[in-house]
Amino acid sequence: MWSLLICSLATWAIVAERLWTQRSYVVDGKTLLQHVTDLLSAGDINKARAACERSELPLAQAMLMIMSETKPDSPRFEESLSKLVARARIELSQTYKQYLWILGTIGSATPFLGLFGTVVGILTAFGEIARTGDTGFAVVAAGISEALIATAAGIIVAVIAVAFFNFLQVRTARLAVESRLALESFMETWQDAVQK
Numbered sequence: 001m002w003s004l005l006i007c008s009l010a011t012w013a014i015v016a017e018r019l020w021t022q023r024s025y026v027v028d029g030k031t032l033l034q035h036v037t038d039l040l041s042a043g044d045i046n047k048a049r050a051a052c053e054r055s056e057l058p059l060a061q062a063m064l065m066i067m068s069e070t071k072p073d074s075p076r077f078e079e080s081l082s083k084l085v086a087r088a089r090i091e092l093s094q095t096y097k098q099y100l101w102i103l104g105t106i107g108s109a110t111p112f113l114g115l116f117g118t119v120v121g122i123l124t125a126f127g128e129i130a131r132t133g134d135t136g137f138a139v140v141a142a143g144i145s146e147a148l149i150a151t152a153a154g155i156i157v158a159v160i161a162v163a164f165f166n167f168l169q170v171r172t173a174r175l176a177v178e179s180r181l182a183l184e185s186f187m188e189t190w191q192d193a194v195q196k
Helices: 002-041 045-054 058-069 077-096 100-132 137-194
Strands: none
Touching: 002 045, 002 058, 002 100, 002 137, 045 058, 045 137, 058 077, 058 137, 077 137, 100 137
16 A cells, blocks of 8 residues: 555645646747747847756757757758757657556556555455464455455546546647747747858
């Protein structure tokens, strides 16, 4: 039961962290993108870089990487820009998926932890029979009760973890699409800004 409690607490902590973090990625990311593209459109590249440097958002780091590593006077500017955008998208996707593997592991492992608790409860019941020599219900009730509680707890924790894992996977996929569109918008603005 202690291991199931720890898994349950870990599930809720990860869900709360991911929901809060992903919300900030969406809301703050849109604000930052608008601010940076406005600065680039006005021709103020240094202020656009400074805005990205001040932000801890993954999108800001991706835009900063693109601004720092592309050289507008290079004959392969567009090719290197496309490669950097592709790399930035992969890095953003990995950031969005952070900790989700733990939810998946909890969702698949906790039914087995519950089953282990069931085995321990049944062993306790048989131990009481062996100790007392009595086979009455009162002797085995505590062990069987322990077994059923462990099974139920394992299933409940697993269902919650799997439900949130699936929910966050869908949300992460949507974030990845939004980031791709944001990076494409930024790339166009960046190209225009450096080629003026």
